[in-house]
Amino acid sequence: MRAAPTILHLDMDAFYASAEQAAKPSLRGKPVVVGGLGTRGVVATASYEARRFGVHSAMPMAQARRLAPNAAYLVPRFALYRTVSDQVMELLGRLSPLVEPLSLDEAFVDLEAGGVADDSRSARAIGEQLRLVIRAVTGLSGSVGLAGSKMLAKIASEEAKPDGLLLIEPGTERELLAPMSVRILPGVGPATGDHLRRAGMTVVHDLVEAGEAELVRLLGRSHGAALHRMALGHDDRPVVAERDAKSVSVEDTFDVDLHDRVRVRTEVERLAGRCVGRLRGAGRSGRTVVLKVRRYDFSTLTRSETLRGPTDDPVVVREAAARLLEAVDTTGGVRLLGVGVTGLADFTQEDLFAQAADAREAEDARQAADARKAAEAERSGDDGPDAEEPPAPDQAAAPAPDGPGTGSGEPETRRWSAGHDVRHEVHGYGWVQGSGVGRVTVRFEEPGSAPGRVRTFRTDDPRLRPADPLPLVREPPDYSSWPASLPKSLSGAGAADEAESSP
Known part of the structure; x- marks a missing residue:
């Protein structure tokens, strides 16, 4: 635990929904729900206006529509969210070399490592400036928590929402935590929370009173001891600049179960392409390709194939995913498909070039064979058994991941x-x-x-x-010198007003 609140946690407020409201003037101040719009979709983010109706993240979209029928329901636009996230992370990087992103809209920052704060006053000043600069650059609001540990900084930002700042002075942790629900502590999910409730422990003060020995008896040595330390406000986890991802994956849930084997394979190949796009975007390669299939009866199967070395070649990943699909029975229908790559590395072994070349040669041979069949059919005046037929309505081409069209330029396939x-x-x-x-x-x-x-x-x-x-924001201000110098328009009375309005 630190003697000064120099660990900062930033959490953008209702990020996806707020970005949509900023992009769409007609939706400002109105309930907005972002997520999958199909019958099996779930809510990714709800604006604060929608939350008043009881809508929250991870809720089935059908339930959200019943609670807030007049809200605007939108599909996510990750291209926009990634752009805004990059802007925010760049600002955080100006504060410290130790920035630990947790997601697109959330991160820890070690202010002490950046030399920008060493006590409560300087930490609060930086937190206030950060909120102002983020709003000026992105048009969005974020909540800031400051404390002597990661756990307390995250709790502080949650308590500060929306659009606020809360600083927890070292030495006041136990008093602050005591009346809070045990669910506020990391590692206490629904199952552990219910177990503690049955033992008569509902708030953090109950955990302190029970003592370490009782928590160890209830939850086991590792979990019980860690939970007791957190209840006392102890957390010595450092801010880690590089969070090493273990895998990259994408998946889609379909509104209607897929029964056509050709359509299933097409979707797997499309997902493999998206997965490789994310892999390359992260500057990584992977050794193991994983296929996930959830069938009509909700049974979920996973199959994997380990390559000779890491790759980021889309042909290799696509062919591996297709081979894995051949071993899965999909005759009853498929409701979800996913493709992932694990065993990540930041390089690609040269011997994988040969593997990619083999895959391409096989693909070229298949296309050549198809061309020969088509030519023979044309000479004979017969369409042949492999002639392409117009797709059925439920087999129309799927839209590109980040746009409403398919990219083919054919109007009839647009969604x-x-x-x-x-x-x-x-x-x-x-x-x-x-x-x-x-x-x-x-x-x-x-x-x-x-x-x-x-x-x-x-x-x-x-x-x-x-x-x-x-x-x-069409022309954001230049903050290339921040935080060394704060623009006059954001200093003085404005910053003081913000400080007084913070929780």
């Missing part, structure tokens, strides 16, 4: 997902409010503009195209 960005040749930039029955409704507005007009088009309108997200 316009609620919330995604579009651009019209006449009306300019907008976003999809909804689509169905051959029509798509678009609201034309941009971040920083007034709420825009709504227009409806045919889904195959050639003038309407997918677009990339626009920045939430």
Whole structure:
């Protein structure tokens, strides 16, 4: 435990939903829910306006719609969220070399290691400045917790939400924690919480009173001893700059069970491509390819194949995933598919180039064989058994991961997902409010503009195209010298007002 509150925890407020509200002026101040919109979708994030109706993350989307039928329901736009996250993490990196990201919207910072704070006053000043700078650069708000340990800093940021700052002075930990629920402590999930409740322990003070021996008896030596230390406010975990990911994976849940084997393979190949995209984005390679299949009866199967060495080649990963699929029975229907890569490394072994070449040669041979069959069928005047047929309605091409279209340029295969960005040749930039029955409704507005007009088009309108997200702040201020010098517009009275308004 530190003698000064120099560990900072930043948690962006309702990140996905807040980003959507900032990007879409007509949604500001209104309930917004981001997540999977299908019948099996779940809520990723709900705005604070939606939370008043009881909507929360991890809730089934169908239940959220019953609680807040008039909310705006949008699919995630991870391209936008990653861009904003990069901006925030760059600002945190200016404070210290020890920044530990936990997710796109959450991170620990060791202010002492950065030399920007060594007592309560300097730590609070940096925390206040950080909140102001983040809002100026991204247009979004974040809550800050400051304490002498990671556990308490995270608890502080949670208590400060939304858009606040809370500093826990060293020496006051036990008093602060005593009335809080045991669920506030790391490692106390629903099962452990219920076990403690049956033993008569519902708040942190109960754990302190019970003593270490009783907690060890109830939970085991390791868990019980650790929980007693945390109840006393003790946590000596350091801020770790590099959190070494163990795997990279993607998965999709389908609104309707997939029965067609060709469609299942197509989805697996698409997921493999997305997985490799994330792998390369992290600058990593992997040795083991993992396939996950959840069948119609909710049984989940995983299959894996370990390669000769780490790779980030999409052909290698795609072919390995396809081989794994061959060993799985999907005749009853598939509701979820996932592809992952484990055994990560930051290099690719040269002998994998030969493996990739072999895979490409096999693919080229298959395509050549298909071309020969097509040519023979054309000469004979017969479509042949392998001729391509128009896809059934439930087998239409799936949309690209970050856009409403498929990327093929064929209007009939487009799907316009609620919330995604579009651009019209006449009306300019907008976003999809909804689509169905051959029509798509678009609201034309941009971040920083007034709420825009709504227009409806045919889904195959050639003038309407997918677009990339626009920045939430068109021209953010230059903070290249921060935190050495704070711009005058954000110092003085403004910072003092912020300090007084913080919890």
